[in-house]
Amino acid sequence: MPSDALSAGADGRPRCFWAVASAGAAVPLIEEFGSLAAFFWRFRFVGPTTAYSLMQAAGIIDDQVDGCAVSAAVEREQRETASRFS
Numbered sequence: 001m002p003s004d005a006l007s008a009g010a011d012g013r014p015r016c017f018w019a020v021a022s023a024g025a026a027v028p029l030i031e032e033f034g035s036l037a038a039f040f041w042r043f044r045f046v047g048p049t050t051a052y053s054l055m056q057a058a059g060i061i062d063d064q065v066d067g068c069a070v071s072a073a074v075e076r077e078q079r080e081t082a083s084r085f086s
Contacts, residue, residue, distance in 0.1 A: 026036055033039040055061045059078065064071050 029036060029039045033042075052061065056063070059081075062074070062078075064074060
C-alpha cells in the first residue's frame, strides 16, 4: 500500500507534488511576516463560507452527491483513515 504522501490525487499526480508546489507560495509570506502563523493571525473575521470549507477539509461535512465520479474513492479513503485511528 503506498503512503499517503505518494498516493495519487484526483489528477493523477502524487500528493507530495502538490505539497511541494504549494510550499513555494508560502515563502514570500514567511519572508514578509516572519511566519505563516503571523500572516494568518491578521485575519479577525471567519465567515460561514470559511468555516464550512474548513469543516469539509477536516472531513466533518461530506456533502458529495451520491453517484459522484470521486465518491467511491473518497469513501475508501475515509474508511482507510478511520481504520488507522481505531
